[in-house]
Amino acid sequence: MSDSQTTRRVLLVDDSSTSRMITRRCFEMAFQTPLEFVEAPDGAEALSILEDSEFDLIVTDLNMPKMDGTTFVWKVKMAKKIQETPIIVLSSLKNERTQNALGALGIKEFIQKPVSPAKIMEYVGWE
Secondary structure (H helix, E strand, O other): OOOOOOOEEEEEEOOOHHHHHHHHHHHHHHOOOOEEEEEEOOHHHHHHHHHHOOOOEEEEOOOOOOOOHHHHHHHHHHOOOOOOOOEEEEEOOOOHHHHHHHHHHOOOEEEEOOOOHHHHHHHHOOO
Protein backbone atom coordinates (compact mmCIF):
# COMPACT_ATOMS: atom_id res chain seq x y z
CA MET A 1 0.00 0.00 0.00
CA SER A 2 2.93 2.35 0.53
CA ASP A 3 4.88 3.76 -2.38
CA SER A 4 8.69 3.97 -2.70
CA GLN A 5 8.75 7.05 -0.42
CA THR A 6 6.86 5.06 2.23
CA THR A 7 3.87 7.38 2.17
CA ARG A 8 1.32 6.12 4.67
CA ARG A 9 -2.34 6.48 3.68
CA VAL A 10 -4.77 7.18 6.52
CA LEU A 11 -8.56 7.29 6.27
CA LEU A 12 -10.00 9.64 8.92
CA VAL A 13 -13.69 9.02 9.67
CA ASP A 14 -15.39 11.55 11.94
CA ASP A 15 -18.40 13.83 11.54
CA SER A 16 -16.46 16.70 13.15
CA SER A 17 -14.13 18.47 10.73
CA THR A 18 -12.36 19.94 13.79
CA SER A 19 -11.69 16.46 15.19
CA ARG A 20 -10.39 15.29 11.81
CA MET A 21 -8.08 18.33 11.65
CA ILE A 22 -6.75 17.70 15.18
CA THR A 23 -6.18 14.01 14.46
CA ARG A 24 -4.41 14.82 11.19
CA ARG A 25 -2.19 17.33 12.99
CA CYS A 26 -1.34 14.82 15.73
CA PHE A 27 -0.24 12.30 13.08
CA GLU A 28 1.88 14.93 11.35
CA MET A 29 3.56 15.85 14.65
CA ALA A 30 4.07 12.20 15.65
CA PHE A 31 5.66 10.88 12.46
CA GLN A 32 8.30 12.16 10.08
CA THR A 33 7.22 9.84 7.25
CA PRO A 34 5.09 11.24 4.42
CA LEU A 35 1.38 10.94 5.17
CA GLU A 36 -1.65 11.14 2.92
CA PHE A 37 -5.06 11.70 4.52
CA VAL A 38 -8.48 11.05 3.08
CA GLU A 39 -11.45 12.17 5.16
CA ALA A 40 -15.04 11.01 5.51
CA PRO A 41 -17.81 12.47 7.71
CA ASP A 42 -19.44 9.09 8.45
CA GLY A 43 -19.11 5.35 8.00
CA ALA A 44 -21.28 5.23 4.88
CA GLU A 45 -19.04 7.62 2.97
CA ALA A 46 -15.93 5.88 4.32
CA LEU A 47 -17.15 2.52 2.97
CA SER A 48 -17.69 4.14 -0.41
CA ILE A 49 -14.11 5.46 -0.36
CA LEU A 50 -12.79 2.02 0.64
CA GLU A 51 -14.38 0.46 -2.46
CA ASP A 52 -11.77 2.17 -4.66
CA SER A 53 -8.81 2.89 -2.38
CA GLU A 54 -6.44 1.09 -0.05
CA PHE A 55 -5.18 2.49 3.24
CA ASP A 56 -2.47 1.68 5.76
CA LEU A 57 -4.76 2.68 8.63
CA ILE A 58 -8.36 3.66 9.33
CA VAL A 59 -9.06 6.03 12.24
CA THR A 60 -12.73 6.34 13.16
CA ASP A 61 -14.98 7.99 15.67
CA LEU A 62 -18.03 6.11 17.01
CA ASN A 63 -20.80 8.71 17.20
CA MET A 64 -21.61 9.77 13.64
CA PRO A 65 -24.72 10.25 11.50
CA LYS A 66 -25.79 7.91 8.66
CA MET A 67 -23.54 5.06 9.86
CA ASP A 68 -21.94 5.01 13.29
CA GLY A 69 -18.42 3.83 13.95
CA THR A 70 -19.38 0.46 15.44
CA THR A 71 -21.41 -0.47 12.35
CA PHE A 72 -18.62 0.84 10.13
CA VAL A 73 -15.98 -1.27 11.91
CA TRP A 74 -18.21 -4.35 11.64
CA LYS A 75 -18.73 -3.80 7.90
CA VAL A 76 -14.99 -3.31 7.30
CA LYS A 77 -14.14 -6.49 9.22
CA MET A 78 -16.75 -8.47 7.22
CA ALA A 79 -15.39 -7.29 3.83
CA LYS A 80 -12.63 -9.65 2.66
CA LYS A 81 -10.88 -7.01 0.53
CA ILE A 82 -10.37 -4.57 3.43
CA GLN A 83 -10.78 -6.62 6.62
CA GLU A 84 -7.03 -6.68 7.33
CA THR A 85 -6.73 -2.88 7.30
CA PRO A 86 -5.85 -1.82 10.86
CA ILE A 87 -8.50 0.27 12.59
CA ILE A 88 -8.04 2.66 15.49
CA VAL A 89 -11.14 3.98 17.23
CA LEU A 90 -10.88 7.49 18.69
CA SER A 91 -13.80 8.28 20.96
CA SER A 92 -14.88 10.16 24.04
CA LEU A 93 -17.13 7.18 24.83
CA LYS A 94 -16.16 5.47 28.07
CA ASN A 95 -18.17 2.26 27.66
CA GLU A 96 -16.13 -0.85 28.44
CA ARG A 97 -18.73 -3.12 26.83
CA THR A 98 -18.47 -1.25 23.52
CA GLN A 99 -14.68 -1.23 23.74
CA ASN A 100 -14.67 -5.01 24.34
CA ALA A 101 -17.07 -5.61 21.45
CA LEU A 102 -14.86 -3.55 19.12
CA GLY A 103 -11.81 -5.44 20.38
CA ALA A 104 -13.53 -8.72 19.57
CA LEU A 105 -14.06 -7.43 16.02
CA GLY A 106 -10.32 -6.96 15.75
CA ILE A 107 -9.63 -3.25 16.03
CA LYS A 108 -5.99 -2.33 16.59
CA GLU A 109 -6.63 0.12 19.44
CA PHE A 110 -9.26 2.16 21.22
CA ILE A 111 -7.92 5.62 22.07
CA GLN A 112 -9.80 7.87 24.46
CA LYS A 113 -10.25 11.47 23.25
CA PRO A 114 -8.63 13.92 23.44
CA VAL A 115 -6.00 12.58 21.07
CA SER A 116 -2.38 13.69 21.23
CA PRO A 117 0.78 13.06 19.20
CA ALA A 118 2.11 10.94 22.10
CA LYS A 119 -1.00 8.72 22.06
CA ILE A 120 -0.77 8.38 18.28
CA MET A 121 2.90 7.35 18.50
CA GLU A 122 2.19 4.88 21.29
CA TYR A 123 -0.77 3.15 19.68
CA VAL A 124 -0.05 3.30 15.96
CA GLY A 125 3.40 1.72 16.19
CA TRP A 126 4.97 3.18 13.03
CA GLU A 127 8.63 4.09 12.84
